[in-house]
Amino acid sequence: MPLKFANRVNEIQSSEVRELLKLTEQPDFISFAGGLPAPELFPIEEIRQVNEWLLKEDGQAALQYSTTEGFEPLRAWIAQRMNQKLQTNFDPDNILITSGSQQAIDLTGKIFLDEGDVVFCESPTYLAALNAFRAYGCQFVEIATDENGMDMEDLEAEIKQYPQAKLIYVIPEFQNPTGLSWNLERRQELAKLSEQYQLPVLEDNPYGELRFEGEDLPSIRHFDQSGTIICTGTFSKIFCPGYRIGWIAGDKEILKKYTIMKQGTDLHSNTKAQREIALYLEHFSIDKHIATIRDLYLHRRNLMLAAIEQYFPKEVQYTRPEGGLFVWVTLPEYMDVRPIAQECLAEKVAFVSGETFYPTSENHHTFRLNFSSMPDERIKIGIEKLGRVLYNYTK
Amino acid sequence: MPLKFANRVNEIQSSEVRELLKLTEQPDFISFAGGLPAPELFPIEEIRQVNEWLLKEDGQAALQYSTTEGFEPLRAWIAQRMNQKLQTNFDPDNILITSGSQQAIDLTGKIFLDEGDVVFCESPTYLAALNAFRAYGCQFVEIATDENGMDMEDLEAEIKQYPQAKLIYVIPEFQNPTGLSWNLERRQELAKLSEQYQLPVLEDNPYGELRFEGEDLPSIRHFDQSGTIICTGTFSKIFCPGYRIGWIAGDKEILKKYTIMKQGTDLHSNTKAQREIALYLEHFSIDKHIATIRDLYLHRRNLMLAAIEQYFPKEVQYTRPEGGLFVWVTLPEYMDVRPIAQECLAEKVAFVSGETFYPTSENHHTFRLNFSSMPDERIKIGIEKLGRVLYNYTK
Numbered sequence: 001m002p003l004k005f006a007n008r009v010n011e012i013q014s015s016e017v018r019e020l021l022k023l024t025e026q027p028d029f030i031s032f033a034g035g036l037p038a039p040e041l042f043p044i045e046e047i048r049q050v051n052e053w054l055l056k057e058d059g060q061a062a063l064q065y066s067t068t069e070g071f072e073p074l075r076a077w078i079a080q081r082m083n084q085k086l087q088t089n090f091d092p093d094n095i096l097i098t099s100g101s102q103q104a105i106d107l108t109g110k111i112f113l114d115e116g117d118v119v120f121c122e123s124p125t126y127l128a129a130l131n132a133f134r135a136y137g138c139q140f141v142e143i144a145t146d147e148n149g150m151d152m153e154d155l156e157a158e159i160k161q162y163p164q165a166k167l168i169y170v171i172p173e174f175q176n177p178t179g180l181s182w183n184l185e186r187r188q189e190l191a192k193l194s195e196q197y198q199l200p201v202l203e204d205n206p207y208g209e210l211r212f213e214g215e216d217l218p219s220i221r222h223f224d225q226s227g228t229i230i231c232t233g234t235f236s237k238i239f240c241p242g243y244r245i246g247w248i249a250g251d252k253e254i255l256k257k258y259t260i261m262k263q264g265t266d267l268h269s270n271t272k273a274q275r276e277i278a279l280y281l282e283h284f285s286i287d288k289h290i291a292t293i294r295d296l297y298l299h300r301r302n303l304m305l306a307a308i309e310q311y312f313p314k315e316v317q318y319t320r321p322e323g324g325l326f327v328w329v330t331l332p333e334y335m336d337v338r339p340i341a342q343e344c345l346a347e348k349v350a351f352v353s354g355e356t357f358y359p360t361s362e363n364h365h366t367f368r369l370n371f372s373s374m375p376d377e378r379i380k381i382g383i384e385k386l387g388r389v390l391y392n393y394t395k
Numbered sequence: 396m397p398l399k400f401a402n403r404v405n406e407i408q409s410s411e412v413r414e415l416l417k418l419t420e421q422p423d424f425i426s427f428a429g430g431l432p433a434p435e436l437f438p439i440e441e442i443r444q445v446n447e448w449l450l451k452e453d454g455q456a457a458l459q460y461s462t463t464e465g466f467e468p469l470r471a472w473i474a475q476r477m478n479q480k481l482q483t484n485f486d487p488d489n490i491l492i493t494s495g496s497q498q499a500i501d502l503t504g505k506i507f508l509d510e511g512d513v514v515f516c517e518s519p520t521y522l523a524a525l526n527a528f529r530a531y532g533c534q535f536v537e538i539a540t541d542e543n544g545m546d547m548e549d550l551e552a553e554i555k556q557y558p559q560a561k562l563i564y565v566i567p568e569f570q571n572p573t574g575l576s577w578n579l580e581r582r583q584e585l586a587k588l589s590e591q592y593q594l595p596v597l598e599d600n601p602y603g604e605l606r607f608e609g610e611d612l613p614s615i616r617h618f619d620q621s622g623t624i625i626c627t628g629t630f631s632k633i634f635c636p637g638y639r640i641g642w643i644a645g646d647k648e649i650l651k652k653y654t655i656m657k658q659g660t661d662l663h664s665n666t667k668a669q670r671e672i673a674l675y676l677e678h679f680s681i682d683k684h685i686a687t688i689r690d691l692y693l694h695r696r697n698l699m700l701a702a703i704e705q706y707f708p709k710e711v712q713y714t715r716p717e718g719g720l721f722v723w724v725t726l727p728e729y730m731d732v733r734p735i736a737q738e739c740l741a742e743k744v745a746f747v748s749g750e751t752f753y754p755t756s757e758n759h760h761t762f763r764l765n766f767s768s769m770p771d772e773r774i775k776i777g778i779e780k781l782g783r784v785l786y787n788y789t790k
Contacts, residue, residue: 003593003623004593034460039459040455042454044454048450055446064431065429066637100661103661106661110530132660135656135659166401240667241459242458242460244665261530265530266501273665
């Protein structure tokens with residue numbers, strides 16, 4: 001008689017990306033699979049300095065239990081930053097600190113989703129969000145998505161077909177996995193539909209600060225008239241992911257429900273991490289730091305696109321992201337990515353096949369390439385190897 | 396048309412203890428309400444040193460994403476420590492690092508509980524575990540509990556009455572809220588029932604290292620013959636709670652399910668915090684540190700018990716815990732704790748009324764006192780004030 005687990009245990013598989021990441025930890029692997037920031041840019045000396053100050057001046061508070069809502073000066077910084085960058089209108093009490101934006105996504109599922117509820121998402125979309133929501137027994141409905149974002153006509157048709165839907169999940173800036181961003185019109189339109197149908201939107205934005213070309217657009221939340229747009233952000237891509245510090249931003253009544261749910265989930269996020277980040281933000285220029293990240297990623301993106309141009313078969317298509325971490329590759333329909341991925345792994349080159357990013361539809365001719373974490377030489381070599389494998393499968 | 400939340404949102408209220416804690420942040424409050432460790436014992440200088448080493452030698456890895464399972468050297472230390480202190484038989488791969496033991500409890504709910512499932516628990520039991528499990532829509536059945544632990548006859552009767560029950564939740568060492576520990580016989584018996592009915596037990600043990608009188612007993616897991624006992628522990632009470640680092644320990648097949656579920660929940664726990672703790676354990680003596688904590692808490696317990704003896708009415712009963720953080724007070728049945736708690740708050744003395752620790756039964760004549768976090772003088776003054784209020788309500 002085996003132990004009886006919850007139904008959700010059978011529905012959720014280990015993330016293929018994380019399994020792949022374990023494999024690619026071998027030092028001779030060239031991995032375009034992860035979404036790792038470049039660790040050589042972590043401001044280690046500044047963090048050392050911050051720890052000195054923190055432990056000298058405020059050690060007891062930094063190591064003690066703290067409020068579920070999070071450290072007030074950090075929440076104040078986040079509110080101000082969002083208002084400045086995303087044209088929102090938040091104050092510190094609109095912000096709840098979470099254990100990475102992954103927890104913000106999980107808590108969103110916990111707040112909104114009962115078994116069988118429908119979640120609308122982009123096609124393709126962020127894999128680990130799918131797994132977070134799946135734990136609450138939801139169904140996904142993929143909305144047709146092009147280079148300008150979700151197709152609003154398709155979305156409205158699906159809303160009408162699923163009047164009991166509970167949530168719309170989107171990543172409008174340098175989307176994971178495609179690297180593409182929504183245009184202004186779609187943002188406005190989504191805010192309008194969200195209000196009209198009182199259907200909350202989770203606007204997930206981990207990469208928005210990493211724009212190296214083009215112009216920033218206002219967030220979807222900027223167009224929110226009735227408090228139905230909830231935002232999440234993170235320090236993982238602009239500072240260091242090891243801290244696991246992210247946030248939820250939204251109307252106070254909704255934030256209260258997140259806060260109560262977070263109490264039972266992990267009481268609060270790491271006190272010391274929150275204070276380290278707040279001290280860093282107070283004493284150093286994160287704008288300068290982000291500029292350094294942008295410069296490097298732009299350089300690596302250019303390098304990767306040039307190598308793709310040189311080494312990939314001409315019939316292979318790819319995005320040219322203006323920011324973020326990812327290039328999205330589309331093969332001709334006759335090419336199946338699965339044997340290609342296997343052959344590349346044998347060559348010690350890794351990427352993530354597109355099929356994992358589609359919750360319901362089948363897709364075997366796309367894949368995602370990360371350009372942020374490999375040094376120049378390995379990007380060139382890796383893309384060259386990948387190109388050779390691709391040529392083996394062309395007609 | 397308001398937003399539609401998940402059903403669980405309506406079932407979970409903000410933890411009264413955490414709301415009370417906010418109130419008692421005023422510096423002139425004497426609070427016996429929380430479960431805060433004494434912050435004056437945090438090894439701040441050692442942590443400063445650890446940060447120096449860590450950021451000099453291993454900064455990039457300490458600030459980067461890491462595996463869901465957690466930092467191997469830390470998992471190895473935990474396995475060894477449990478084997479030594481709790482007579483278990485774990486290796487590092489039996490351990491999953493969690494964001495505090497609160498997350499270990501939450502993940503246990505997520506792994507095991509579907510809507511309507513039954514959880515057996517002590518009466519009274521840890522409030523925040525109730526809220527964590529409630530999020531998965533379970534029902535609680537309180538098992539009669541005395542000064543030696545759960546009543547095993549009552550447990551078996553309830554198991555027979557609820558054959559679809561999914562989980563037994565217990566805190567066998569210096570229980571929260573009563574401060575009492577299970578005797579050897581009950582531990583053996585619970586392991587036997589758990590195997591016989593293949594009903595998993597979560598053995599929650601945040602306070603076991605804080606014994607200042609009497610002899611350690613083997614854990615319930617020590618008697619586990621078939622892998623149905625799952626353990627959780629934490630660094631919050633023996634090191635610093637602000638790190639939010641705890642763990643789950645159990646058979647590897649079960650651990651896999653926890654790991655997959657944790658991926659979707661928050662990817663992994665704070666990398667830097669895990670490495671700071673591991674470096675501290677490598678270079679400093681946590682045994683010496685724990686001895687200092689034990690000495691202080693014994694001193695404060697003695698002080699509190701002496702003050703209770705002096706200032707409380709004779710008909711009021713209380714436990715004499717051999718470790719941990721809490722004394723549990725039982726009033727004569729004719730005294731109602733609710734007006735007493737209100738009057739004490741007006742006097743700026745806080746404690747947690749017992750009713751919150753009972754998931755189903757009504758109880759208005761008990762309360763919990765924390766003795767770990769207030770300095771000597773305030774323990775005396777607070778208990779004296781509390782005693783005066785109690786005398787107002789005696790016959």
